[in-house]
Amino acid sequence: MAAVAVAAARGGLRGALMAQQQRWSSGSGADQLGELGKGAGKGGGGGGTIREAGGAFGKKQAAEEERYFREKEREQLAALRKHHEEEIHHHQKEIERLQKEIERHKYKIKKLKDDD
Numbered sequence: 001m002a003a004v005a006v007a008a009a010r011g012g013l014r015g016a017l018m019a020q021q022q023r024w025s026s027g028s029g030a031d032q033l034g035e036l037g038k039g040a041g042k043g044g045g046g047g048g049t050i051r052e053a054g055g056a057f058g059k060k061q062a063a064e065e066e067r068y069f070r071e072k073e074r075e076q077l078a079a080l081r082k083h084h085e086e087e088i089h090h091h092q093k094e095i096e097r098l099q100k101e102i103e104r105h106k107y108k109i110k111k112l113k114d115d116d
Helices: 002-025 049-053 055-115
Strands: none
Touching: 002 055
8 A cells, every 4th residue: 555655646646556557467466457448357346337348448448548647647747847947936036036135245244344
């Protein structure tokens, strides 16, 4: 379960699902999962009535799910990229503000030296 939580933190829902699928495929349950869209596996619980039926509709459903998760992943990456760009902009503004403060203090020190 901890691996699923770590994968969810790294790659969102798709990462968690892929980690779960890898756990299923490694070990004794590898023959129970089967190929996506090929109908219910030997262990039962094929993922819904359409996918349980298998055939073209099952493959289509599996492809649509993959497309959905790829799109969600793209959206998450775009949001993360935008967030980082906003953070960079904020820090650049903060650097400019602090540099102005440094110059103001240097000017005060210089003025105090000149007054002596």
